[in-house]
Structure formats: C-alpha cells, structure tokens
Amino acid sequence: MKRTLPLIITFFVGIVMVGEFFIPHYGYRMLTDEFLQWGLVLAAAAYLLGIVNLIQVNIPKITQRKPDWFYKLIMLLSLAITLAIGFIGGQDRQVEGAAYRWVYSSVFTPLSATMFSLLAFYIASAAFRAFRARNLDAGLLLGAAMLVMLARVPIGENLPYIGEGLGHLMNWIMDVPNTAARRSIFIGGALGAIATGLRVILGLERSHLGD
Amino acid sequence: MNTARARNCARCLGAALLLLGPVATAAPPTDLRSEAPIYGGGLEMILSWTPPPDDLIGYMLLRGPTASGPWKAIEPIASDAIRHKARVVSDPRREAVPETVFFRLVALRADSPIPALVPGEASDAAAAESEARYVDSLLATGDVSAPVESRTRAYLVNLTPSRVMLALIIIAAGVLIGVFTRAARRGAELYIRRIPGIDAIEEGIGRATEMGRPVLYVPGIGELQEMQTIAAMLILGQVSKKVAEYQADMIVSCCIPIVREVADEVVKAGFYQAGYPDAYKPANTRFISSDQFAFTAGTNGIVLREKPATNLYLGMFFAESLILAETGFLNKSIQIAGTAEATQLPFFVTACDYTLIGEELYAVSAYLSRDPRLVSSLKSSDYIKVFCVVMLIIGTVAASLGNPLISTLFRIAE
Numbered sequence: 001m002k003r004t005l006p007l008i009i010t011f012f013v014g015i016v017m018v019g020e021f022f023i024p025h026y027g028y029r030m031l032t033d034e035f036l037q038w039g040l041v042l043a044a045a046a047y048l049l050g051i052v053n054l055i056q057v058n059i060p061k062i063t064q065r066k067p068d069w070f071y072k073l074i075m076l077l078s079l080a081i082t083l084a085i086g087f088i089g090g091q092d093r094q095v096e097g098a099a100y101r102w103v104y105s106s107v108f109t110p111l112s113a114t115m116f117s118l119l120a121f122y123i124a125s126a127a128f129r130a131f132r133a134r135n136l137d138a139g140l141l142l143g144a145a146m147l148v149m150l151a152r153v154p155i156g157e158n159l160p161y162i163g164e165g166l167g168h169l170m171n172w173i174m175d176v177p178n179t180a181a182r183r184s185i186f187i188g189g190a191l192g193a194i195a196t197g198l199r200v201i202l203g204l205e206r207s208h209l210g211d
Numbered sequence: 212m213n214t215a216r217a218r219n220c221a222r223c224l225g226a227a228l229l230l231l232g233p234v235a236t237a238a239p240p241t242d243l244r245s246e247a248p249i250y251g252g253g254l255e256m257i258l259s260w261t262p263p264p265d266d267l268i269g270y271m272l273l274r275g276p277t278a279s280g281p282w283k284a285i286e287p288i289a290s291d292a293i294r295h296k297a298r299v300v301s302d303p304r305r306e307a308v309p310e311t312v313f314f315r316l317v318a319l320r321a322d323s324p325i326p327a328l329v330p331g332e333a334s335d336a337a338a339a340e341s342e343a344r345y346v347d348s349l350l351a352t353g354d355v356s357a358p359v360e361s362r363t364r365a366y367l368v369n370l371t372p373s374r375v376m377l378a379l380i381i382i383a384a385g386v387l388i389g390v391f392t393r394a395a396r397r398g399a400e401l402y403i404r405r406i407p408g409i410d411a412i413e414e415g416i417g418r419a420t421e422m423g424r425p426v427l428y429v430p431g432i433g434e435l436q437e438m439q440t441i442a443a444m445l446i447l448g449q450v451s452k453k454v455a456e457y458q459a460d461m462i463v464s465c466c467i468p469i470v471r472e473v474a475d476e477v478v479k480a481g482f483y484q485a486g487y488p489d490a491y492k493p494a495n496t497r498f499i500s501s502d503q504f505a506f507t508a509g510t511n512g513i514v515l516r517e518k519p520a521t522n523l524y525l526g527m528f529f530a531e532s533l534i535l536a537e538t539g540f541l542n543k544s545i546q547i548a549g550t551a552e553a554t555q556l557p558f559f560v561t562a563c564d565y566t567l568i569g570e571e572l573y574a575v576s577a578y579l580s581r582d583p584r585l586v587s588s589l590k591s592s593d594y595i596k597v598f599c600v601v602m603l604i605i606g607t608v609a610a611s612l613g614n615p616l617i618s619t620l621f622r623i624a625e
Binding site: 018021022023024025026027028029030039042043046047049050053054056057060067068071108111112115116118119122123125126127129130181182185186187188189191192193194195196197198199200202204205207208209 | 249250251252253254303304308365366367368369374377378380381384385388392434435436438439441442444445446447448449467468469471472473476477480493494496497498501502503504505507508512516530533534536537551553556557558560561562568569570571572573574576577580584585588589591592595596599
C-alpha cells in the first residue's frame, strides 16, 4: 500500500492536470486550480520544515565546535532576529523606515548582489579555459566568441571599414546558428519532459519510491 | 474575505474624487465585439474594437449584468490594444457564471476622471459607493462605447487542431511505450546510445568511495512542479541507491523546502532499497536557503568545507550555475551537470567534466536503471523526435510556400 497509494494519487492527479489541456470548461479549471492551491499550501508549510532542518543540521555543529561553527551561529542568529523583526513589524514591516525593510534592503540585498557580482570573475576564469584553441571545435568557439564580444562593445562597432559588417555577422551568429541550437535543445527537452511525465503518471518510473 | 476583496478592488481601481472640471468629449471606441473562445471555458471572452482616432492613455473596461448596467470597472487596458481577453466573473468560486454579460469600453484621456485611493479602514459601503461614483464619472465623459452583449459558452472539449495533435502525440507515446516494453520483455535488445556523462555518475560515486569523501547532489533551484526538478528527484533515487551500495556519503543541497522534503524521502527510500537503511543520514539532506544567492553561498560553503569528491548538478539552474561549478572546479571535484536551461549550458560545459544537455537529463533515470519499461519510454520519445523532425522539415517547406497547416497543428499558445 505504501507503494501503491502514491502511484494511484500520481496517476489520478496527473491525468486530471493533463486533462486541463483538452477540457476548457471552467468547472474543470476550478478543480485543477484547487489542486494547484493545495500544492501552494504544501509548499508554504514546508518552509516551517525547512527552518526545522536548518536548526537540526546546524545546532550539533555549533555545540560540537565543528569547523566554521561560528558562521553557523551567525546564520541561526540572523534567522531568529529577522523572524523576530518581521513578527514585531507585523503588516507594516514593508513600509518605508520599518526595521524589517531596512534589514532586507540594507543587509540582504547587498549581500545577494555581492554573491552575484562574483559571477563576473568566474566568467573570466571559465572563459580563459574555454577559449583555449586546442582543437577545431574549440577554435571555432573561440572565433565566434571573439567576433560576438568585439561586435558588442563600442570599440568593435566603431572600427573603420569592418565595424558595420561585424555587427551584421554578430547578428547572424546569434540569430541563425545560436537560435537553431537553442531551439533544438528546447524541442529535445520538451519531448524528454513529455516522456518523463508519462513514465511518472503511468507508474513506470518508480525511482523516487526506491524501486 | 469579500470585504477585503471589495476594498482592494476599490483601492486599485480608485473611486470618488473626480476631477469634475469641464470634460472634453471625443470619439469613443467603436464596433466593440465579443466572442467566446473555445479555450475560455465559459469564463473568458475575447473583445475587439476599433480605437478612436485621437491619442489615448488607455482604456477602462466596464462589465454589467444588463445593457443598462449597473456597471463595474473591471480592469485598465493599454492604449495600443485592439483586442483583450476579459473575464465574465472575477472569481467563479464566489459568483455564479452568468449566461449573458455586457461589456463597455471607456477611452481614457489625459483629462479623464482619475481613481483615488480609498483608505484601508473605509467601510465596504464607502468603498462601493466611491467605485460607483468613479464609474458614473467615466460614463459622463461620453468616451464610452455602446454595450456589447456577450453570451458565455463553456465548451466541454477543446478540439482545435493543435490540441488534437497534442493528444495524438501523447497517445502515440503511450502506445509506443507499450509496444517497446512488450518487445523488451520478449527479449529484444533496445539500443540506447552511450551517454558518457551518465556513465561517469557511477565512476564519480566510486571515486568518492575510494577517497572517503562525500558526493554532493544539487537538484537545482526550481520549484518541485518543474519537470527538471522532478527529473532531478528521479535521478536522485538511482544515485542514492548506488551511493548506498558503494557505502559512500552523499550530501543533498536544496534551495526549496518542499524539494528538500521530497529529496529526503527519495534518499531514504534509495538507502532502504539498497539494503543499507542504517547508512542513511537525514542531516545530509539539507535546506540551505530559498534565496538564489544565499543558497549558492551555502552550497559553495559545503564544497569548500566538506570537499566532496564528486559534484552532481542536475536540475533547473540559473545564474548560480557557474558560481557553483567554478567553486567545484577549484575544489578539484569530478563534476557532472545536467540541465534543460539552454542559457546555463555553456557555463556547465566550460566548468564541468561532463554535461547532460537538455533531453539527456530526462534520460538519466531510465539509463541508470536499465529497466526495460523505462528504456522503452526513451525509445518511444526517440521515435516521436524523428516524427517532429520530419514535421519540422515539411512545415518549413509548407510555410515557405505559404501553407500554414503544419504550423497551425503545432501552435499551442492561444
């Protein structure tokens, strides 16, 4: 039963949700909306479990003084303080000047932006490795990348004689080979998703149940 | 609940405070038409109209139960629109769906009445009254179309060509799966091309075992209902079983709490199925943060502190892909990534040892299990892919010759 019940539920809900593509009646859509609402409620409730997991994973590391335990303490304290400020702020926590809003805009947002800005350096180091012309494929990649990069910066656009042509070449690379490759990945991915969906709905795929 | 909704509605649409100065009357929108589309399901109507010749700042759509009202301001519409999808009721759970409904369209100009905010503490009656005054002021401008009667029609089945085509493809996939499964059970060998990235997963787990270091599994940052996340959970089932058989450790780093809960169950089931339930460690399936970059920082922390020998990034990734993969590269981990996000594939290809591109992500679970039923589904999707390629070629030729039949068959968006 522990195996069969999830399979029955998956089959039933899966068929109902696929049916939405073919049954446009608003009564049916209300039913599928109801399922989606249940999903949202479950996902929201899981945040509580997420907090429990954070505490369960990090408290032992703090008490046992595992490496970098101090950062875990800061993380749990930040969680507790932000929660407390949010609860104290109540419905007005997002208004201008509220402490919660300050935490979000002056602490959280800059930290996120810092992480994101690392991407620039990682792109540089990854590009250095990717653009080594070791074989024909890598040489083509390097050539295409150099052309596109050059055409996208003002110095490339303004090059005498070839600036305009460079722009057209870049547009062709982006619009023709690049778009064709992206679409082929998209179509293949969509078909793979259909096949995976069918496997799960029909109960053929049971990896998630341990089979 | 209705109180809050009415107040919100009034707050958004405004009311009261009319600028009741002299209002210039100009031409209203004309020829307002209404059509019940099949996909509308009885709730949506397609409105079309001829715009007035002068400059507008937008339109306001009014809806009423009769041709003479009472009218309710439903939603603003952009000035360049000549078609709009309108709902016949705001919420079918709370209002009965009428058989007939009337719409009017008001042209908004710079001197049109403007809505005002209603204080949150205002009563329902006050909010409704101010909304009614706003509607009256709109009607008084004269920039309003004649009412159009809309008969709602809820179709039971959508039999447009594209939906029929989609149904046929799904049925064909199901039939092909059945045919190939039967063939496999009779002993026929179903060929699947070798995918080095998937073969490397087992090698990676073996390497982690030899080095006495964990395997890191990141199922992306997509919500659970995303197909790539579902695929990542299916792969996790196979991977956790292999990890248990090798008696290695595995850390699963999750960005979405409900994904962590599911991942935890999947890993637990994998360890039980492999016969090593004692080796399962719940603390190794971790929720890090639901924020993209906080999650990235936390996962990078795991890479740098716990030094996994193998990193598996399988699922839906966005800007964090390269930050994760480069950190893993610096840690000298074997890295295998898989995603259907075309924008992130170059990053993974650059920084990882193996990358599963698009559809390969969906094939991993079947490939690893070698279960004939699952392998047959790969074969069926290959045949449908061949069909799609043939249709693409025919459709391209037909569209170039001016025949839109094939493109109509595959157009899902409405």
